[in-house]
Amino acid sequence: MKSVKTEYSSGMVDTRDPGGKTQPRGEKVQPGIRSTIDCIPCFIRQAIDSVRFSTPDPDTREQIVREALLVIAGMKMGDVPPMTAQQVHRRLRQLTRVDDPYRAAKDRFNRMALDMLPDLESRVRGAPDSLDAATRLAIAGNVIDLGAKADIQDHDARAAVAGCMDVPLHGDLETFRRAIGTAREILYLADNAGEIVFDRLLIEQLSPGRVTLAVRGAAVINDATVHDARQAGLHELVEVIDNGSDAPGTVLPDCSGEFRERFGRADLIIAKGQGNFETLFNAEAPVFFLFKVKCGVIASHVGLPVGTHVLEHFGTARAESDGDSGND
Numbered sequence: 001m002k003s004v005k006t007e008y009s010s011g012m013v014d015t016r017d018p019g020g021k022t023q024p025r026g027e028k029v030q031p032g033i034r035s036t037i038d039c040i041p042c043f044i045r046q047a048i049d050s051v052r053f054s055t056p057d058p059d060t061r062e063q064i065v066r067e068a069l070l071v072i073a074g075m076k077m078g079d080v081p082p083m084t085a086q087q088v089h090r091r092l093r094q095l096t097r098v099d100d101p102y103r104a105a106k107d108r109f110n111r112m113a114l115d116m117l118p119d120l121e122s123r124v125r126g127a128p129d130s131l132d133a134a135t136r137l138a139i140a141g142n143v144i145d146l147g148a149k150a151d152i153q154d155h156d157a158r159a160a161v162a163g164c165m166d167v168p169l170h171g172d173l174e175t176f177r178r179a180i181g182t183a184r185e186i187l188y189l190a191d192n193a194g195e196i197v198f199d200r201l202l203i204e205q206l207s208p209g210r211v212t213l214a215v216r217g218a219a220v221i222n223d224a225t226v227h228d229a230r231q232a233g234l235h236e237l238v239e240v241i242d243n244g245s246d247a248p249g250t251v252l253p254d255c256s257g258e259f260r261e262r263f264g265r266a267d268l269i270i271a272k273g274q275g276n277f278e279t280l281f282n283a284e285a286p287v288f289f290l291f292k293v294k295c296g297v298i299a300s301h302v303g304l305p306v307g308t309h310v311l312e313h314f315g316t317a318r319a320e321s322d323g324d325s326g327n328d
Helices: 037-054 058-073 081-096 103-125 130-143 154-162 173-182 195-203 226-231 257-265 273-280 296-302
Strands: 002-004 169-171 186-189 211-215 239-242 268-272 287-292 309-312 319-321
Touching: 037 058, 037 081, 037 296, 058 081, 081 273, 103 130, 103 154, 103 195, 103 226, 130 154, 130 169, 130 173, 130 195, 130 287, 130 309, 169 173, 195 211, 195 268, 211 226, 211 257, 226 239, 239 257, 268 273, 273 287, 273 296
Parallel strands: 169 309, 186 211, 186 268, 211 239, 268 287
Antiparallel strands: 002 319, 287 309
């Protein structure tokens, strides 16, 4: 009989299923947070924002929004939110024939972050605890999320980074530090363009030779792709792969076989951003989530206020066979 050995404990680990119901003992929990009716306004807003990034033509905008509303009307509430967002943005790209509607904004935030990088690297080097500083800066970079706030400006990102050392960090840095210390293979799941430059600060603290950076397999919102990883210079620091999916998260069945193989063998997975949290919450994997709480749905799920900076292990360790032990 298999039992689950949990290496990293946290007061925030949820024993419910992602929909909030108590799971029968021994039943496998499917990872991710299920959509609710409160997700629907966000999907609609994202569709409207994306149209504005894609085309100035009012007739085309109207057609696309109508098509997006049809996709949203047909969504399955049992799906994780990034699966519906994936379908909406895929249809938008088909209709506009624009492969990467957010490309100009992504390039702008990459340049802004790269301009800040030398000062931030000095800040990390001069900090009493370089891992703490790099972790806080990486989480602060998660503010660059055009899916959550399409009108974010450079000064918003700069202010978030400037003040991140004074923002309380919800989580256990020491448990994270120990997990890093014992890991042999680290898989780092990036989130957004611009933000990926701040991730470099944390990756440099991880002994980069054992780190693989994974980005999205195709453009969706302002999520980072291989193009953004190369703009950030991360291909010179670590191996960069894509996950084979155009979902704004990590929907494992939709990812490539290569990615799933890397995910399965990593003994530490660092997942940035809400999209990765929404799709991997309660995954049977050694995942630490680093993100800023940006919406009421997630705030309610984790029991933390909107705006909280989070470093948490919300999953379970992979099951290990230890013989027939009867009832656990």
